[in-house]
Amino acid sequence: MEQYKELLTQAKAAMAYAYTPYSNFNVGAAVLTKSGKVYTGCNIENAAYGATNCAERTALFKAVSEGEKEISAIAVVSSSGEFTYPCGICRQVISEFMKEGNLIFENNEGEIKVIPLSDIYPYSFTKENLISD
Numbered sequence: 859m860e861q862y863k864e865l866l867t868q869a870k871a872a873m874a875y876a877y878t879p880y881s882n883f884n885v886g887a888a889v890l891t892k893s894g895k896v897y898t899g900c901n902i903e904n905a906a907y908g909a910t911n912c913a914e915r916t917a918l919f920k921a922v923s924e925g926e927k928e929i930s931a932i933a934v935v936s937s938s939g940e941f942t943y944p945c946g947i948c949r950q951v952i953s954e955f956m957k958e959g960n961l962i963f964e965n966n967e968g969e970i971k972v973i974p975l976s977d978i979y980p981y982s983f984t985k986e987n988l989i990s991d
């Protein structure tokens with residue numbers, strides 16, 4: 859749990875860099891790789907809304923772009939004060955790089971939730987689905 863609290867602290871720090879002139883909904887994320895490194899990310903909005911990128915994918919893409927393809931945990935926090943869960947696109951992207959692991963969330967009351975990927979995103983589409991005989 860101590861490692862998860864540290865991951866949440868880093869997610870909160872990353873939230874400060876959120877670029878959200880349209881929604882003012884700031885999100886921070888921090889991924890823990892299997893090798894023990896941490897990569898953080900924030901949401902980055904765009905005037906063309908579809909070009910917006912979520913904090914979870916920002917953090918994940920930073921990790922993968924530096925050679926880290928196995929994630930063991932991801933922490934997510936937001937400025938809403940409520941538990942903030944990943945969108946469907948992020949759940950799919952997380953499942954690509956986290957075969958098993960936990961998602962960690964914290965609200966403004968300091969309550970922490972730890973949810974296994976298999977609970978938050980069951981029946982995910984994987985590369986095994988692409989293999990055909």
Ligand SMILES: [Zn+2]
Pocket residue numbers: 912913914915944945946947948949
């Ligand atoms: Zn997302």
